Amino acid sequence: MILVVDDDNVTAHVWAYLFRQLRRQTVVATSGAEALRVLDTQPIEAIVCAIVLPDMDGLSFIARVRGRRHVADLPIVVCTGQTDAATVQRALTFGVVDFLVKPIRADHFPRVQRVLQSIPPRWESRHDVVRRLRVSTPEVTRLVALAHRDLAGVRTLVSRHLAEAERAAQRAGNPPDAGTASADRAPAGEAGAAEAGVAELAAVVGVAVRRVRDAAATVGARRCAEVLGRFLCLPLDVSAEGLRNLRDALAVEVADFEAAFPQKSLLADAPAADVRPADAGAAGQAAAAAERRGGATRPVEAALGA
Amino acid sequence: MQTAAPPGGVDPSVLHAFADLAGVDSAREVVDVYLVSAAARLAAIRAGIAADSPVAVRHAAHALASAAGAVGAARVAEIARALEGASAGGWAAPPHATAVALDEAAAESRGRLAAVLADLATLFAGADLGVAPEAADDGGPDDRDFDGAVEGGALWGWKL
Numbered sequence: 146m147i148l149v150v151d152d153d154n155v156t157a158h159v160w161a162y163l164f165r166q167l168r169r170q171t172v173v174a175t176s177g178a179e180a181l182r183v184l185d186t187q188p189i190e191a192i193v194c195a196i197v198l199p200d201m202d203g204l205s206f207i208a209r210v211r212g213r214r215h216v217a218d219l220p221i222v223v224c225t226g227q228t229d230a231a232t233v234q235r236a237l238t239f240g241v242v243d244f245l246v247k248p249i250r251a252d253h254f255p256r257v258q259r260v261l262q263s264i265p266p267r268w269e270s271r272h273d274v275v276r277r278l279r280v281s282t283p284e285v286t287r288l289v290a291l292a293h294r295d296l297a298g299v300r301t302l303v304s305r306h307l308a309e310a311e312r313a314a315q316r317a318g319n320p321p322d323a324g325t326a327s328a329d330r331a332p333a334g335e336a337g338a339a340e341a342g343v344a345e346l347a348a349v350v351g352v353a354v355r356r357v358r359d360a361a362a363t364v365g366a367r368r369c370a371e372v373l374g375r376f377l378c379l380p381l382d383v384s385a386e387g388l389r390n391l392r393d394a395l396a397v398e399v400a401d402f403e404a405a406f407p408q409k410s411l412l413a414d415a416p417a418a419d420v421r422p423a424d425a426g427a428a429g430q431a432a433a434a435a436e437r438r439g440g441a442t443r444p445v446e447a448a449l450g451a
Numbered sequence: 452m453q454t455a456a457p458p459g460g461v462d463p464s465v466l467h468a469f470a471d472l473a474g475v476d477s478a479r480e481v482v483d484v485y486l487v488s489a490a491a492r493l494a495a496i497r498a499g500i501a502a503d504s505p506v507a508v509r510h511a512a513h514a515l516a517s518a519a520g521a522v523g524a525a526r527v528a529e530i531a532r533a534l535e536g537a538s539a540g541g542w543a544a545p546p547h548a549t550a551v552a553l554d555e556a557a558a559e560s561r562g563r564l565a566a567v568l569a570d571l572a573t574l575f576a577g578a579d580l581g582v583a584p585e586a587a588d589d590g591g592p593d594d595r596d597f598d599g600a601v602e603g604g605a606l607w608g609w610k611l
Binding site: 151152153154155156158159162163165166195197199226247248249250251252254 | 465468469471472473477480481484485488510513514516517518519520521522528532
């Protein structure tokens with residue numbers, strides 16, 4: 146799915162028709178704010194954006210994309226009439242993969258096509274998953290449904306903690322971004338308890354995310370596993386901003402599961418797990434059981450055991 | 452060497468190239484979108500001049516230049532860019548003459564674009580390389596979507 150950010154609807158239509166030739170779905174946002182909302186809800190693979198937008202500078206938009214962990218790596222093509230050296234220089238600084246000068250022309254098309262061809266697929270092929278797991282195709286579908294349910298459950302868990310963090314911040318009169326990582330703001334006697342609470346929350350969320358990441362890897366959801374892995378590479382950020390970013394990443398990946406398997410009733414029938422600290426969903430429980438048996442948590446075992 | 456201005460201020464090669472890629476029907480739809488969009492932008496420019504608002508004129512002229520260029524309406528794009536430049540740092544007096552020239556160029560381009568589409572229809576008759584019929588009526592874009600009427604952002608797309 147390609148995100149086109151341009152308030153010129155003629156250019157946006159041209160892009161959409163061209164992407165249709167490549168059998169790619171197009172989503173159009175006519176402002177930077179809309180585009181950011183799309184990125185927090187839809188599985189976007191690449192962005193084509195203008196520089197002059199009604200609500201923000203296109204380069205500011207790109208900077209904000211680069212600041213969001215779940216979309217920071219998306220290839221961005223700039224298509225604009227602004228061709229001054231400063232604009233080009235700044236765009237290149239943000240790592241845009243191509244800079245196209247408006248008006249949009251036919252010879253722009255192969256350049257964008259090359260960009261799209263370089264995007265790794267979000268999903269491993271079903272055939273490869275079946276061969277790798279040595280199970281039947283229906284079984285893979287069942288595992289996908291379980292992974293989807295766990296993913297949605299972790300999103301619920303993170304959303305709940307985010308809401309709590311925001312409520313706590315409001316009660317304390319702090320801006321929401323001060324979030325739960327507010328040990329430094331607490332009175333001296335409470336600082337230790339607050340730090341312990343943050344560490345506990347990071348551990349709980351971290352375990353849930355790690356397990357759902359493993360389940361995603363098992364069922365071939367490559368992009369999902371890779372994105373969630375980014376949150377685990379570093380100490381998990383459980384500030385309000387960190388939780389918000391994680392929730393958005395999870396929401397996008399849940400949407401991707403639903404887009405990839407819309408025809409599977411299992412997905413619709415499987416209720417979202419209400420994940421609690423001791424209950425990280427079905428795949429997570431299986432992973433925990435594997436750990437208790439003394440083995441390392443292996444993705445395949447986590448998912449198959451569910 | 453100076454290139455001769457295209458007849459009617461429209462460069463037909465732009466739509467021809469697009470039709471080669473996406474089909475005549477898509478080219479026709481893009482022109483339809485352009486005509487609606489251009490009318491709105493021209494109205495915004497007139498309103499901006501009447502209100503002595505260089506910012507409004509600059510924004511509308513920028514969008515019009517981009518849209519006109521996308522369908523090959525070179526003269527409209529050129530004048531719109533000039534108007535955008537003239538509005539960039541404010542103005543001593545509203546650019547009435549440029550706005551009138553823009554209106555005239557837009558009117559001229561409408562007829563020429565229709566002629567280019569007719570040429571394309573003839574060229575592609577019986578050999579339309581464009582969108583497969585089964586994919587043509589699939590909830591594609593329309594102006595309602597672009598106006599932001601769709602909840603959650605002005606979004607549209609195709610599920611293929």
